[in-house]
Amino acid sequence: MSTSIPVSRAYLDNTTDDPTRRAPLVVGDNDFHSVTEAVCGIPEMPKTPPAWWIAFFISLSLTGVLFAMITYLITTGVGVWGLQVPVAWGWAIVNFVFWVGIGHAGTLISAILFLLRQRWRTSINRFAEGMTIFAVVCAGIFPGIHVGRVWVAYWLAPIPNQMSMWPNFRSPLLWDVFAVGTYATVSLLFWYMGMIPDLATLRDRAKTKVRWFIYGILSLGWRSSNRHWHRFEMAYLLLAALATPLVLSVHSVVSFDFAVSIVPGWHTTIFPPYFVAGAIFSGFAMVVTLVIPTRKFFHLEEIITLRHLESMSKIMLATGMMVGLAYSTEFFIAWYSGNSYEAFTFLNRAFGPYAWAYWIMVSCNVLVPQIFWFKKLRTNIVVLWCASILINVGMWFERFVIVVSSLSRDYLPSSWGYYRPSIVDIMTFVGSFGLFMTLFLLFVRFLPIVGMAEVKGVMPQAHLKDVAVMGHGDYHGDILTEKGKVKA
């Protein structure tokens, strides 16, 4: 922050809870203008930092790898992957579930925390929503290329085709098309709508004709009118209220892809809540992984504070425990159901050929978050960042365990197998990170990564000085004038 660079950085710690007052969500000597400066300063940098170029070059190269792998796959056939019966769903489906799950934290932060009036969401929601969209883009690629004959992927949509047949709406795979499609659309709308006032800020600060023109078009001529804000706020509330059941439905529908089948280890009613908790868990881990270096690099520590990181670590602890509970419930039911196939599947997961993957999953997802019980550890940025990486790894392995270990050994021992990914599988997955990071870096460089209009609204300056006169803290009551009370 340009406004103040004190010697001691102790003021950045706002994690102490004092019941007599609300903890500040923006620390340091900041007012509305300094927030604008700090956030707009990033897209307005006269020179792109070399570190950005290096990161962008690496990401763009990996994106190239992704598209090269996809081209190779399409021109050669799915045989280039490690898929073999009995494991016909391999890394593509694992990666799909992984990326969709990552996206869920963005919607949780922007919609569910909004409805729950968690005001700390404002500093990170734009960032997390952006991440959601980029993750959904990566997720959408995998089932698309997994269908085999990519050129007839439009058979997924209910449009007349050469077979004169319609898609089967009783299939969860088709529900998935609708769920993920709706999710991508709504996330994009929500992200864009929230950004309109901030794009107008960039327009009003534009020094060049090009910036003025582009941000001017994108901000749709927004003139901060309160008559507009009134409808904007209602639309935002409605979108939050719509996105909340939507985000819960998306990963539930993804879990139906598995739960509706009769494969032991997949056919369980616990899947929808278990998948949703896991999705939020992994998504928050990804937000933390990205936000820690970003806030440091762009000096946003006063806006995305330690308290924000601490709150996210608490959510990871809670969702990590839910995921742990789901793992143990699965084992309990495998025993309690008395179904020998079910019991075998779970013993096989923990002690069979994929035991290594199972224990990576348990260590990363159940043991690692336990460190968040300790305030010293969860407010230590290095520890938090490393833990978030491990959780990302663990959540990828969770999907791997569910998809691969269940398929590799089902009912008939004669048709058991051991799945190994091919180099093309691996490079495609690595390449998807390139695409994700490329989009993310472009977002960071050209768009407002913090919702300025929302952060300003939760700053102390945005509140009436003499709240006591208003009768109650939320000042929705009468408006005072010097002459006395004016009826609202």
Place this chain on the structure above:
Amino acid sequence: MSADTTTRAAVAEKETTFYGLVASFDKIDEFLAAVAEVRDAGFSRWDTHTPFVVHGLDAAMGIKPTKLPFVVFGAGLTGCAAGIGLQWFTNAFDYPFMISGKPIFSLPANIPVAFEMTILFSAISALLGMLVFNRLPQLSHPLHSSRLMKRATDDRFLISIEAADPTFDPIKTRELLESLGPLQVEAVEA
């Protein structure tokens, strides 16, 4: 009749010369009090411009709740009907699918898609409805040429009163705005 025509002509002339007056504030308390004063002065074609949603401002301006929720509700119902209709038409009517001896048309299996379509239609209508009610996008507007407006997206709180307002008077209205303790008052050209 003739008096009315004259007033209209005068108003029309005023509109061609200038759009109205803009006053800027930097303190929420002073701003809200000033807004209430302007509201009570009986203006109808006026607005406030703030960098973020200021709570209590809707009441201070006397804005009526928007009809947007009804539009979104209607769109949601349409989406739900479209979702169920699509599944009935494709799987039960146009090309009936008999799968695993299940009923040709059964609602439970159609709920997920109907739900997603409900959300999709409502969400799109929420954004489009907001834009339509706000008459956005409107890339050209006299207020965009105001210097004070540049900071309404940053750290200033503005009141704008249009010259087209019937109670607008170039001198009296400026006096009113100046009496409210603004940082600055600016005339905006049309």
